[in-house]
Amino acid sequence: xxxxxxxxxxxxxxxxxxxxxxxxxxxxxxxxxxxxxxxxxxxxxxxxxxxxxxxxxxxxxxxxxxxxxxxxxxxxxxxxxxxxxxxxxxxxxxxxxxxxxxxxxxxxxxxxxxxxxxxxxxxxxxxxxxxxxxxxxxxxxxxxxxxxxxxxxxxxxxxxxxxxxxxxxxxxxxxxxxxxxxxxxxxxxxxxxxxxxxxxxxxxxxxxxxxxxxxxxxxxxxxxxxxxxxxxxxxxxxxxxxxxxxxxxxxxxxxxxxxxxxxxxxxxxxxxxxxxxxxxxxxxxxxxxxxxxxxxxxxxxxxxxxxxxxxxxxxxxxxxxxxxxxxxxxxxxxxxxxxxxxxxxxxxxxxxxxxxxxxxxxxxxxxxxxxxxxxxxxxxxxxxxxxxxxxxxxxxxxxxxxxxxxxxxxxxxxxxxxxxxxxxxxxxxxxxxxxxxxxxxxxxxxxxxxxxxxxxxxxxxxxxxxxxxxxxxxxxxxxxxxxxxxxxxxxxxxxxxxxxxxxxxxxxxxxxxxxxxxxxxxxxxxxxxxxxxxxxxxxxxxxxxxxxxxxxxxxxxxxxxxxxxxxxxxxxxxxxxxxxxxxxxxxxxxx
Amino acid sequence: xxxxxxxxxxxxxxxxxxxxxxxxxxxxxxxxxxxxxxxxxxxxxxxxxxxxxxxxxxxxxxxxxxxxxxxxxxxxxxxxxxxxxxxxxxxxxxxxxxxxxxxxxxxxxxxxxxxxxxxxxxxxxxxxxxxxxxxxxxxxxxxxxxxxxxxxxxxxxxxxxxxxxxxxxxxxxxxxxxxxxxxxxxxxxxxxxxxxxxxxxxxxxxxxxxxxxxxxxxxxxxxxxxxxxxxxxxxxxxxxxxxxxxxxxxxxxxxxxxxxxxxxxxxxxxxxxxxxxxxxxxxxxxxxxxxxxxxxxxxxxxxxxxxxxxxxxxxxxxxxxxxxxxxxxxxxxx
Numbered sequence: 001x002x003x004x005x006x007x008x009x010x011x012x013x014x015x016x017x018x019x020x021x022x023x024x025x026x027x028x029x030x031x032x033x034x035x036x037x038x039x040x041x042x043x044x045x046x047x048x049x050x051x052x053x054x055x056x057x058x059x060x061x062x063x064x065x066x067x068x069x070x071x072x073x074x075x076x077x078x079x080x081x082x083x084x085x086x087x088x089x090x091x092x093x094x095x096x097x098x099x100x101x102x103x104x105x106x107x108x109x110x111x112x113x114x115x116x117x118x119x120x121x122x123x124x125x126x127x128x129x130x131x132x133x134x135x136x137x138x139x140x141x142x143x144x145x146x147x148x149x150x151x152x153x154x155x156x157x158x159x160x161x162x163x164x165x166x167x168x169x170x171x172x173x174x175x176x177x178x179x180x181x182x183x184x185x186x187x188x189x190x191x192x193x194x195x196x197x198x199x200x201x202x203x204x205x206x207x208x209x210x211x212x213x214x215x216x217x218x219x220x221x222x223x224x225x226x227x228x229x230x231x232x233x234x235x236x237x238x239x240x241x242x243x244x245x246x247x248x249x250x251x252x253x254x255x256x257x258x259x260x261x262x263x264x265x266x267x268x269x270x271x272x273x274x275x276x277x278x279x280x281x282x283x284x285x286x287x288x289x290x291x292x293x294x295x296x297x298x299x300x301x302x303x304x305x306x307x308x309x310x311x312x313x314x315x316x317x318x319x320x321x322x323x324x325x326x327x328x329x330x331x332x333x334x335x336x337x338x339x340x341x342x343x344x345x346x347x348x349x350x351x352x353x354x355x356x357x358x359x360x361x362x363x364x365x366x367x368x369x370x371x372x373x374x375x376x377x378x379x380x381x382x383x384x385x386x387x388x389x390x391x392x393x394x395x396x397x398x399x400x401x402x403x404x405x406x407x408x409x410x411x412x413x414x415x416x417x418x419x420x421x422x423x424x425x426x427x428x429x430x431x432x433x434x435x436x437x438x439x440x441x442x443x444x445x446x447x448x449x450x451x452x453x454x455x456x457x458x459x460x461x462x463x464x465x466x467x468x469x470x471x472x473x474x475x476x477x478x479x480x481x482x483x484x485x486x487x488x489x490x491x492x493x494x495x496x497x498x499x500x501x502x503x504x505x506x507x508x509x510x511x512x513x514x515x516x517x518x519x520x521x522x523x524x525x526x527x528x529x530x531x532x533x534x535x536x537x538x539x540x541x542x543x544x545x546x547x548x549x550x551x552x553x554x555x556x557x558x559x560x561x562x563x564x565x566x567x568x569x570x571x572x573x574x575x576x577x578x579x580x581x582x583x584x585x586x587x588x589x590x591x
Numbered sequence: 592x593x594x595x596x597x598x599x600x601x602x603x604x605x606x607x608x609x610x611x612x613x614x615x616x617x618x619x620x621x622x623x624x625x626x627x628x629x630x631x632x633x634x635x636x637x638x639x640x641x642x643x644x645x646x647x648x649x650x651x652x653x654x655x656x657x658x659x660x661x662x663x664x665x666x667x668x669x670x671x672x673x674x675x676x677x678x679x680x681x682x683x684x685x686x687x688x689x690x691x692x693x694x695x696x697x698x699x700x701x702x703x704x705x706x707x708x709x710x711x712x713x714x715x716x717x718x719x720x721x722x723x724x725x726x727x728x729x730x731x732x733x734x735x736x737x738x739x740x741x742x743x744x745x746x747x748x749x750x751x752x753x754x755x756x757x758x759x760x761x762x763x764x765x766x767x768x769x770x771x772x773x774x775x776x777x778x779x780x781x782x783x784x785x786x787x788x789x790x791x792x793x794x795x796x797x798x799x800x801x802x803x804x805x806x807x808x809x810x811x812x813x814x815x816x817x818x819x820x821x822x823x824x825x826x827x828x829x830x831x832x833x834x835x836x837x838x839x840x841x842x843x844x845x846x847x848x849x850x851x852x853x854x855x856x857x858x859x860x861x862x863x864x865x866x867x868x869x870x871x872x873x874x875x876x877x878x879x880x881x882x883x884x885x886x887x888x889x890x891x892x893x894x895x896x897x898x899x900x901x902x903x904x905x906x907x908x909x910x911x912x913x914x915x916x917x918x919x920x921x922x923x924x925x
Contacts, residue, residue: 169639170643177633180633189639250699271875273785297778306777309777310777464622470622507631
């Protein structure tokens with residue numbers, strides 16, 4: 001899923017850069033999705049720009065005043081008050097794409113399956129499912145007597161509608177292609193709306209049927225063992241057809257139209273301010289909280305002050321605030337951070353000189369001091385990694401240790417390259433998004449590293465984020481060097497490897513990467529119905545990819561929060577980019 | 592008078608059209624489109640979205656459609672076909688009050704809905720802030736001029752320098768933190784406070800109005816100083832008029848002109864909000880809508896907000912011109 005957008009960041013940049021250029025902002029949205037996509041965290045970024053300096057001041061004054069001990073307990077009972085940075089643009093299940101939107105939908109709705117506290121796919125609205133022998137037909141059986149929060153019955157037809165609406169060319173949701181594994185979905189999405197005969201035929205040809213109210217059968221174009229995980233994604237949340245049709249395009253802004261089947265139910269939507277949920281009493285696994293309030297504060301200093309005055313239970317600090325928060329006597333012990341479901345690396349254009357030479361890529365991979373980069377340059381906002389799939393996600397390879405920082409090996413690799421020495425290399429440019437002011441320092445650090453370790457002068461090229469995105473769309477314009485990576489859509493190695501690194505995937509093609517041996521492993525893994533076989537093949541593919549060095553793996557950004565001690569029962573998963581325990585919020589408690 | 596207003600209102604039409612033309616041109620020069628994400632959307636979906644919102648049509652003139660219709664339906668339909676372009680359709684809809692869908696919301700909301708929803712809040716905020724700027728700035732300027740080079744003048748200078756030079760993200764946060772730490776006013780308000788006038792408007796309004804207040808102070812001061820030295824003031828004093836009458840009737844009235852002149856654009860600026868102040872005080876106003884649109888290439892939001900802002904400036908200037916007449920009879924009669 002996508003994370004925040006950068007637009008507001010840009011805005012702030014326009015307004016404040018002259019004064020603040022030097023004061024490192026938060027997370028960047030560097031280049032492509034991943035990097036950019038920063039979760040909540042990124043959010044902080046924007047706020048940062050405006051407030052970083054003052055933020056620190058805040059922290060110190062607070063220390064000085066000292067009367068701020070632990071944050072006062074809240075008075076409004078059993079409601080979890082969560083800090084959110086940017087207000088989402090659209091939270092319609094079949095149209096949303098950003099993680100700040102999805103976190104709302106996942107409270108209000110539940111798919112056929114859901115994720116547990118280990119990010120495994122477990123029964124959601126469906127109590128069980130089975131695949132046919134070749135893994136192309138999936139039969140889901142719903143739990144008995146499912147009800148929406150308003151008491152109306154929830155049937156398999158509601159789920160069939162969600163698939164149909166996602167694939168519908170009229171809806172044109174940005175994530176419709178995630179269901180293209182379902183038979184007929186891509187065809188339906190490709191029909192011309194005005195050609196009603198074709199449109200109706202394509203709609204009828206969708207590979208979804210509902211033999212009875214508690215059974216839904218989904219067929220796929222080819223074996224897709226990860227389909228049950230996809231069946232838990234937001235695009236398959238069963239928003240009610242009659243309410244969508246009655247409400248018109250902006251039906252989703254009305255809590256009364258967002259009747260859901262999740263652990264909580266929208267109760268108030270106050271735009272740009274706050275979104276409230278109450279517990280859904282009809283949910284099969286009744287939540288412990290009375291409700292959740294999402295409170296939108298895009299200025300991180302204001303959010304910190306709101307936390308100190310006891311108006312928030314969970315505060316998502318901006319990267320620039322981390323040192324002050326960690327050293328704060330009150331907040332330090334309450335600060336938690338753990339790896340997120342994203343990976344960023346130094347991406348090479350493997351078809352352009354000099355990075356078409358694997359030895360040059362190797363030299364650059366060895367030259368990066370990832371520990372210093374994360375701890376010092378990014379304030380501990382990330383954890384170094386040498387592999388692609390992050391810790392906590394199925395497919396993580398804990399044994400990967402190639403290309404760790406080693407200046408000698410870096411120099412040796414460069415000497416072994418066809419160029420032989422730094423002087424013989426052609427001009428090298430590293431592009432980055434100028435939308436986040438913090439990016440400059442980060443890239444200067446990298447350029448400095450390459451100068452000191454390899455003796456290579458890397459030219460930095462700041463670009464507006466949209467320009468960089470445009471340049472990265474095609475291999476011929478893809479920068480020689482840039483930071484980028486992936487943010488998970490769903491916790492299956494298929495989403496990490498096949499969607500990105502298969503030689504027919506656009507992402508791999510842009511970097512000019514393709515390895516038939518990798519493709520072979522991926523195809524085997526994607527179509528196998530045996531979990532062990534799949535994992536083995538994915539691991540083998542990942543080893544090859546990391547070794548081929550289309551990207552020098554660098555870091556995973558962390559999920560980081562300050563949590564009031566009265567909150568308990570939350571799980572910590574890599575996919576918590578909005579708040580800890582967001583995927584299993586029914587188990588969260590307040591003392 | 593009526594003729595004057597009608598003329599001025601009619602003159603706004605070409606101005607707004609030019610603004611639209613230039614904005615659209617600049618907007619199209621920027622790379623990327625509203626559906627380009629960092630993490631890419633499937634090309635087939637982008638094509639669907641472009642078709643849905645008419646972004647698959649030519650930007651300016653649809654010559655293909657012109658030729659089609661010319662042969663099929665004749666010249667009248669052909670001309671309409673020629674303007675079946677992004678710009679042509681936008682202007683045609685805009686004239687009918689439809690400013691188009693916001694792309695950020697995937698077309699589920701319209702620009703006019705967004706303006707209708709957020710502008711009343713910014714308008715209230717802007718009006719309070721304007722009142723503050725005038726009520727504080729004008730007297731401070733007069734005081735500075737009448738007691739030139741005294742402690743009053745220096746006081747006025749200090750206040751206006753601070754107001755003008757300290758950025759709002761500093762003053763805003765300082766005020767917010769002082770309120771929270773010293774007076775125990777918590778930063779998060781219930782969203783309902785913004786529905787009508789409430790006390791919550793005052794802190795952001797004061798910060799928003801600081802710059803304008805400072806400007807009015809300096810402008811008033813120099814204007815009063817200039818008027819004070821005019822021959823007619825000496826004459827008035829020579830006739831034996833009291834200080835109060837000279838100041839109120841002759842000096843103040845005549846020194847108002849430059850202040851009024853800046854009020855038009857100032858009002859337009861104040862009522863359209865500020866991204867930073869809205870962010871610090873969590874005001875759900877129009878400022879952040881304006882600013883966010885450019886980075887996200889939300890075409891109709893960029894066009895809509897630029898046109899809306901231009902309209903406000905134009906209206907502000909008409910009001911200014913009308914009020915000149917009220918203050919200065921020489922202008923009224925000329």
